[in-house]
Amino acid sequence: xLIRYKKSFEKIxxxxxxxxxxxxxxxxxxxxIREYETNDNWHLFLWKEEDILGTVGVRLxxxxxVIQHVSVNPxxxxxxxxxxxxxxxxxxxxxxxxxxxxxxxxSFVEKCESGSASSQV
Numbered sequence: 001x002l003i004r005y006k007k008s009f010e011k012i013x014x015x016x017x018x019x020x021x022x023x024x025x026x027x028x029x030x031x032x033i034r035e036y037e038t039n040d041n042w043h044l045f046l047w048k049e050e051d052i053l054g055t056v057g058v059r060l061x062x063x064x065x066v067i068q069h070v071s072v073n074p075x076x077x078x079x080x081x082x083x084x085x086x087x088x089x090x091x092x093x094x095x096x097x098x099x100x101x102x103x104x105x106x107s108f109v110e111k112c113e114s115g116s117a118s119s120q121v
Contacts, residue, residue, distance in 0.1 A: 001047070001048050001049070002045045002046070002047060002048075002056070002085060002088040002089065002092070003045065003046050003047075003048050004043075004044075004045060004046075005036060005037075005043075005044035005045060005046055005055075007037065009046055009052065010033060012046070012052050013033060013036075013044060013046060013055055014029055014030075014033055016046075016052075016054060016055040016071045016072075016073065017029055017032060017033070017055060017057075017069060017071055019071045019072075019073075019074065020069060020070075020071050020104065021104075022104055023069070032057075032069075036057065041059060041060040041061070042057065042058075042059050042060075043057070043058045043059075043060070044056075044057045044058075044069070045057075045058075045085070045088075045089060045092075047072075047081055047084065047085045053072060053073050053076045053081055054070075054071060054072040054073060054076070054081050054082065054085050055069065055070075055071050055085075056069060056070050056071075056085040056086065056089045057069030057070075058089055058093060058099075059102075060093075060097065063097060063098050064097055064098050064099075064100055065089075065093035065094075065096075065097035065098070065099045065100070066100055066101065066102050067086065067089060067099065067100070067101045067102065067105045067109055068101075068102045068104065068105060069104070069105070070082055070085065070086065070105050070108055070109075072085075082108065082112065083112045086108075086109055086112040087112070
């Protein structure tokens with residue numbers, strides 16, 4: 001189930017985002033979380049089953065909802081979680097925005113759309 005990020009999930013979200021190559025630096029990671037907390041156009045969601053297993057971040061820009069972060073706990077990859085997160089995020093925004101990906105998530109989002117993706121993000 002996709003749930004909205006809130007401050008009490010900060011450490012979990014930072015841990016998941018840190019698996020993305022461009023979020024390795026702690027200072028950059030803190031800036032990213034701060035942006036999700038303060039910018040009304042940045043939306044962070046967490047994927048929760050029994051535990052929180054992944055995160056997907058979307059930035060609203062004009063008519064676009066840009067998927068800019070996708071990350072799954074490494075011990076839960078290849079189970080379709082990434083694909084489920086992308087699908088639910090798209091469903092959340094598709095009535096009001098054109099949902100697309102940025103450079104960092106483009107290849108994964110395309111694989112999800114073609115149905116051949118594993119959750120190796």
